[in-house]
Each structure stands twice: as structure tokens, then as C-alpha cells.
Amino acid sequence: MVPDSLPVADPGHDVLRSLCGGAVHLPGDPAYEEVRWPWNLQVDARPAAVAYPAFPSEVTDVVRHAAGLGLRVAPQGTGHGAPPLAGRLEDAILLRTSAMTELHIDAERRTARVGAGVRWGDVVDRAAPAGLAARHTTSPGVGVVGSSIGGGLSWYARHAGLQCSALTAVELVLADGTFVRATETADADLLWAARGGHGGFGVVTALEFDLLPVSGVYGGMLAWDWTHAPRVLGAWAEWAADAPEDVTSIARLFQAPDEPWLPAEVRGRRLLLLDSVAVGDPERSARLLAPLRALQPELDTCAELTPGSVATLHLDPEAPTAVYANSVLVDDLPDQAVEALVHAAGPGSGSELLFVEIRQLGGALSRPSSRGGVLDSMNGSFLVLGVGTDTGAGWPAVREDAARVMDSLRPWTTDSTYLLMADEAVDERRGWPESAWQRLMAIRAAADPDGRFVPPHSSRRQA
CATH class of the missing domain: 3.30.43.10 (Uridine Diphospho-n-acetylenolpyruvylglucosamine Reductase, domain 2)
Incomplete structure (x- = not known):
């Protein structure tokens, strides 16, 4: 010590x-x-x-x-x-790395170059005037580098894939102090590792990646009292199974705190929220979301959006906060899974988790990216995430609530883990296919033979 x-x-x-x-x-x-x-x-x-x-x-x-x-x-x-x-x-x-704040948007090439201290909100603000969007996280305060090299789910994920697959160059310092710029033609193994390898092979100082041209964005938030969860979640899961890749949505059981960073109509309430973003022609996008709006929400903010408003759609807290998160990937969300989830986290469950959300995957996320990377697709149709704060019962109680939710979905859970959303001790080998894991370990060993860098997760198998 x-x-x-x-x-x-x-x-x-x-x-x-x-x-x-x-x-x-x-x-x-x-x-x-x-x-x-x-x-x-x-x-x-x-x-x-x-x-x-x-x-x-x-x-x-x-x-x-x-x-x-x-x-x-x-x-x-x-x-x-x-x-x-x-x-x-x-x-x-x-x-x-917060002092490394270089940020450059190349509108003609539709690319961004960011230093290791840049946050997603800064990229969104700089790219939007050029008619471009980034594959950013749902929180603008999250760092670009950490979320990018860990995978990177975004509101455009079903349409455009993982953020890590957008990387075209990574600059980093290896364990011996050597500075390297890795591209497809130079030190390509390190670029491959940076595409979802989650770290442990160097200190990333800058990234370069592709941006997305934005011709139209449509979406928003639909809200019901959470007593409507069984009906609405079942209908949403059925809709999500056949939804076009243009749209990405997230369902949440949200026990909203009475805090000023939340809209007045949400504060202090227990709600079921459906957030969605669709790209392309706004009129067509409105038709795509019509079945969800037909479920008669009491709050409906769906409209044409700017890329900047997409960044804050999810109502994530931006100030430093004490939170615990854990997640599972599931293959399917049949009626039995919805019932089990609501029983574990909804009305009458006793759960005090801040929220339990179900992120719609599939689309481009289900297919290997044309750019090689240790993580090039997601093994599951949905990602279920439980997030809690210590409301007085202590962190063990928060972990128990989250574990109960994850266990309720065990019949539909895949063998994979999305490491960016796993605060609990987890065997990091579950983050990738076995062959990708073996190659990643070889790259880490070559870049850091003495184990100088602390890997983001332990490689020990958990019982």
C-alpha cells in the first residue's frame, strides 16, 4: 500500500x-x-x-x-x-489525459482528430455546423478515447455500427516510452487492438475517425407511468424485432430523482421511457415511430432533431456522480423475458435502481465491420443495463438489485459481455471471440512485455 x-x-x-x-x-x-x-x-x-x-x-x-x-x-x-x-x-x-484537448474537424474528408482529453459533447458541437454527426455515447460528458477503444454504442449504431470501427488512426505511447502512430499501413496490429480492445496496450494520446453525414434526424422521448411497463415494453420489443436499421431505440424503467438536471415533468416520478433516434427523411422517420406513439404516451417529444439535441436526449447526469452499473446481452426479448424484467425492476419489485434500460442492438451491429478490429460486432439483440446510486441502503444493496435484474434474464442471456458497461468483476475474455482474445493478448504482450499498464479489467475467470 x-x-x-x-x-x-x-x-x-x-x-x-x-x-x-x-x-x-x-x-x-x-x-x-x-x-x-x-x-x-x-x-x-x-x-x-x-x-x-x-x-x-x-x-x-x-x-x-x-x-x-x-x-x-x-x-x-x-x-x-x-x-x-x-x-x-x-x-x-x-x-x-484531460489536458490533451486537441480537436479538429475536417468537413471535406468527414473526419475528426481528437486528443485524449476531448469529450463527446465537444465533438458534437464542432461537427454539427458542418452537417456531420459522430457515433457518440448517450452522455456528452463521456470521453471520446475511452468509449471509442472500448467499442462505442451510439444513437446511430444500428445504422452505422460501433464507434471503434470508425477509427482510422490511433496515436499512443508504448510501455518503453516509444510514440507510435498506428494506421492500416503502419503498426496495423495496434490499430486493430484499439478497435474495441479496451486498452492495456499503451497510452492513447489521440484518435482519428470517420464522421457521419446527416441529412435528417428525427426522434425524442415517449413517457408513460411505469405501471404501463408490461404492455408498452411488450409492444416495443415486438416493434424492435422488425424495425429498420435507420432507427435506434432505448427503453427504460426510470425512477427519476427530484433533481434540477431533469425536466420538470420527469422529476421524482417512476416512468417507462422510450427514447429513439431515426436518420434519413423526417417524414419517413415519423412513420417508423408511429406504432410507438400509438401506445398513447403521456409525454411525447418526438420531432425533427439537431445533432446537438441528440447528444442530450438520454438525460444522463453530467456532473460527477457515484453510480454502479452492470449489464447483460440477450438474444431475444419474448413476453416471458419482459415479464421477468418488470417483476425484477418494475412496480412492486422493491428495486431502488435509478434505471434499468434495454438498448436495441441488431442492424449494422450484428454484422462484422469491414474494418478489422478485436470487437467488430455485438453478440445479442438487446443490451440490458442496470444503474444504481446509493440511496442509503449501501452499495451491496445496489449490487443485489442489479444482480436480481440480470439473473431474471438468464434464460435469454448470451455468453458475451460488453465490457464498457460492466462495473462488476468480470472475466474480460468474455468481451471478445476466443480467437480475437488470443490475438489481443499477443499484441498487449508485444507492446507491454513487463505488464507496465493496468488493464481495464482482470483477465481472471470469475466463478
Whole structure:
């Protein structure tokens, strides 16, 4: 364990403090207690040091000095996905990339170049005036790099596939401090690993990826009291099974807190929400969503959207928050599965999860991408995600609520895991096909033979 205060006279610690223009904080330093916290405040990590590099050369300095001090390195952008790192950072330098904010949109080539500290909201705002959209997460505050190299589900996923498949170049620092620019023609194995490999092979300092031309976007939120969940979820699941790839939707059982970041008509209520986004001709898109609107929601915000409004459609909190999340992939959602889910998370269940959502997959997500990558498709028709906060009963109770929801769907669950939405300890080999896992491990070993980088998940099999 790292002591609460490291001796200032230690030459190694003095060297660390001199890196990154002095933006390195060790236990006992005045700012350490503030900077060690990730976005997800559930994680009370105490790394050996926290460093804020602004340039790739500063990343190189940190990586090389870490090796000399026998420390590991854990890159982190926003820290939305920090829970799997809990208890694994005491011998590591937490390398925060938030100062690496380069962002360039090439409207003619329909591409973006982003530094490791850029968040999706920034990309959306810069791309929209050029008539372009990104395969961004449902929360604008999530970091581009972490979500991209982990896979990247978006509102355009059924139409355009995973964000990781859009990557055309990745720049990173390897364990020996070497800076590499990986493309299809140079260090292609590292680009392949970055397309869904979730890290562990280097510190990504920048990404380049394709953007999507946007001719029209239509969608919004439909809301019912959650007592209507059995009827509406069953109808939605039947509609989703045959829906065109132009539309991506998410159903949620939402126990909304009474917080100012939520719309007034949602605050403090228990609701069933259907969020959807369709691309293409708005009139055609309206016809696609007509069967859902015919279910008589009490709130209907469906209309033509701007790419910017799509980024905030999901009502995710942007301020740092303590949350726990876990998920499963399911092959199908028959009436029995809907009944089991509502029983575990809906009215009368006793669940205090903030929300349980069902993300519609399929479409382009069900087919291997034409660009090779460790994760090039999703093994399931839906992703079911449970998210909770500590409402007073404690985190064990939150985990029990989430586990009960996931267990209720066991008859329809696949053998795969989407690692970006798994806070619980999980064998990361379930994140990819076996052959892809083997190749990824070989690439990690070549890039980091001494295990300098802390992998995002453990590779140990769980019982």
C-alpha cells in the first residue's frame, strides 16, 4: 500500500513532481485528495501519483519514470468507467489525459482528430455546423478515447455500427516510452487492438475517425407511468424485432430523482421511457415511430432533431456522480423475458435502481465491420443495463438489485459481455471471440512485455 504521505526528500518522488510541468500530485500533496477522484465517485482510489500530461512527450516521460520507480501506469480520461480499477492503483501512476484537448474537424474528408482529453459533447458541437454527426455515447460528458477503444454504442449504431470501427488512426505511447502512430499501413496490429480492445496496450494520446453525414434526424422521448411497463415494453420489443436499421431505440424503467438536471415533468416520478433516434427523411422517420406513439404516451417529444439535441436526449447526469452499473446481452426479448424484467425492476419489485434500460442492438451491429478490429460486432439483440446510486441502503444493496435484474434474464442471456458497461468483476475474455482474445493478448504482450499498464479489467475467470 502507498503511505498517506510520501517523503519529500525521496529523489524519485522529486523527479515525479517535476514532470508534466509540475502537474503531478502524490499522497500528502495539497491537491492529491481532490485530483484522485474519477467522474464516478463510487471509486475511492488512492494511486501512487496522479499526473496530468498535456503532450505525448510528457506521457513518454511519465511512462519511463514509472518504469524506473517500479510503478505501473493507468490512463484515465473522465473516469466514467473507473469501477473495475478499484483496489488496483496503489502501485500505479494515474495518468489523467484531460489536458490533451486537441480537436479538429475536417468537413471535406468527414473526419475528426481528437486528443485524449476531448469529450463527446465537444465533438458534437464542432461537427454539427458542418452537417456531420459522430457515433457518440448517450452522455456528452463521456470521453471520446475511452468509449471509442472500448467499442462505442451510439444513437446511430444500428445504422452505422460501433464507434471503434470508425477509427482510422490511433496515436499512443508504448510501455518503453516509444510514440507510435498506428494506421492500416503502419503498426496495423495496434490499430486493430484499439478497435474495441479496451486498452492495456499503451497510452492513447489521440484518435482519428470517420464522421457521419446527416441529412435528417428525427426522434425524442415517449413517457408513460411505469405501471404501463408490461404492455408498452411488450409492444416495443415486438416493434424492435422488425424495425429498420435507420432507427435506434432505448427503453427504460426510470425512477427519476427530484433533481434540477431533469425536466420538470420527469422529476421524482417512476416512468417507462422510450427514447429513439431515426436518420434519413423526417417524414419517413415519423412513420417508423408511429406504432410507438400509438401506445398513447403521456409525454411525447418526438420531432425533427439537431445533432446537438441528440447528444442530450438520454438525460444522463453530467456532473460527477457515484453510480454502479452492470449489464447483460440477450438474444431475444419474448413476453416471458419482459415479464421477468418488470417483476425484477418494475412496480412492486422493491428495486431502488435509478434505471434499468434495454438498448436495441441488431442492424449494422450484428454484422462484422469491414474494418478489422478485436470487437467488430455485438453478440445479442438487446443490451440490458442496470444503474444504481446509493440511496442509503449501501452499495451491496445496489449490487443485489442489479444482480436480481440480470439473473431474471438468464434464460435469454448470451455468453458475451460488453465490457464498457460492466462495473462488476468480470472475466474480460468474455468481451471478445476466443480467437480475437488470443490475438489481443499477443499484441498487449508485444507492446507491454513487463505488464507496465493496468488493464481495464482482470483477465481472471470469475466463478
